[in-house]
Amino acid sequence: MNASAATAEPRLDTVTCVSPAGTHRMAYWQWGNPANDRVLLCVHGLTRSGRDFDVLARALAPHYRVVCPDVVGRGRSDWLIDPAYYAIPQYAADMLTLIARLRPARLDWIGTSMGGLIGLGLAGTVALSAAMRPDRGDLGPGPAPDVPLGRVVMNDIGPALSADGLARIGEYVGQEGRFDSFEQAVDYVRSVSAGFGPHDQAGWEDLTRYVVNRQGDHWVKHYDLRIAQAFAPQAPTALQAAEQLLWGAWDHLPAEALILRGAQSDLLPREVARAMLERNPRARLVEFEGVGHAPTLRAPDQVAAVRDFLLA
Template identity: 50%
Template sequence: MIEPRLNYVRCPGAQAVRAEDGETTPGHRMAYWEWNATGNPKHPQVVVCVHGLSRQGRDFDTLARALAPHARVVCPDVVGRGESDWLADPMAYDVQQYAGDMLAMLQQLHQEAPIDALDWVGTSMGGLIGMVVSSLPPGVLPVPVRRLVLNDVGPAIEWSALERIGQYLGAPLRFDSPEQAAAQLWDMSTSFGPHTPEQWMALTRPMLRTTPQGQYRLHYDPAIAQPFRALTREAAEKGEALLWQLYDAISAQTLVLRGAESDLLSPATVQAMAERGPKARCVEFAGVGHAPTLVAPGQVEAVTRFLLAPPPKGSA
């Protein structure tokens, strides 16, 4: 079974804080997991997979293994999560900073090996970052985003879902074992839909870090909750208008995935996304809420079929 290689990119902007002494450092490092089973370490097709708010890049292991024989697959740990640095200023945890970090990563990847085709898979927050990146004007990216997968997210986000997420985000959870962690995290994540115990444990283990006391904690900086909780309903509504502007500027072929029971992405929003901007296609998964984990075979097949399809006839 193939495994990813862990790499880092130095990102400008917000300062990191060193865990060992609390001192700040210029800029910060973002970690990313790179998968490549093509036999060509410089494969020109790159697929970037970006996780949700409190998750990390190893969420995409199953999907990455399916894509790796065909493309260079890159799964970052967004700053504050996984193997990436934590930021000194919690209010710097925002989509603008995250998008800037992705640009730094793409520039590094392009310097290592020219990118000819760039695709994006974004779950929840990762989809918002993808909308920002995909709407950038020509010349900012090494190449424009060609195909975009928005996993249970769109320009309009239901306020009740944000309130639900805010109830657990940043909680100082401690676990005595990975098995206990898996059980407690499942109680918080049943909206992800059916998973076998093996699938859920595979998603859980990368979420855990050991403490000096020998327990387990979650992998992310609890301070990511501060800007999230500072968001007001009024600010969210203003942000929605901006997100629709970004969405309308997207030229990439776009696929929206929706959990049929999602409380974050409404059917009305999906319908609007199909009628404007890139006129997204939608695939809906029964028995799943927010958000599909892209582990079930049907979910993986929907994404791989979209990303690996030949170009439409008459396209360049």
């Protein structure tokens, strides 16, 4: 592949997905050789977009076809008809549809915050389906889903979440954002994303550019504010069941895993990261000082940690 592939702008495409309420399009950005069947799927956090991974994608495009979706309800993707489906099961189903389109021979995964939970949800669904699929009699068991999941990077997220971190996110996720200038939008993103760690002005502008849309003389948040409904109080039994499924998926990931943690994270407590290491012996942990939730994977040491793990 020529050197320009790593620096070119990404290609935008869409795939049609389905929810119980109807169909929707999910947009995704592709970097690198479109014929490369070694795919790296990068999935963003709750209120972010697939363009969060631009710096990392440029670094890895010579080795992978890097695919960065805008999760439904965000960015260039459609908004759901029924906001009740803004949840991990729907997001995982959408990713399965995308993977079927991509047809990877090998699929590695990077998930920041919510993107990590989607990865665990996908892994758990595939494993559970394989275990529970009925035998077809003389034909034998049905074929397993074609999801060749390889290495997984969990960026500042784990199967158990901090209530304090969730409460902080819940304070702003459903608030309408309307800004009189792009500079005002940058200031807002900087204020609610202090956990991203230190960035220069150009960095904060890049982190803002794809999470606001211009409407006339104003800039507004790029996502469906109804995603905040997922933060409504849930029964403790439901939360415990979801956590149990996520831990089960983590325990049985098919390949090595890398946990990235901001040393000052309020969403991935240190004790949860330690438990993840204890329960999955093929996992390793890298922490970044001066960063909370979540590392943006733009700094050279953060890019190097991911690159070295995936290409080892």
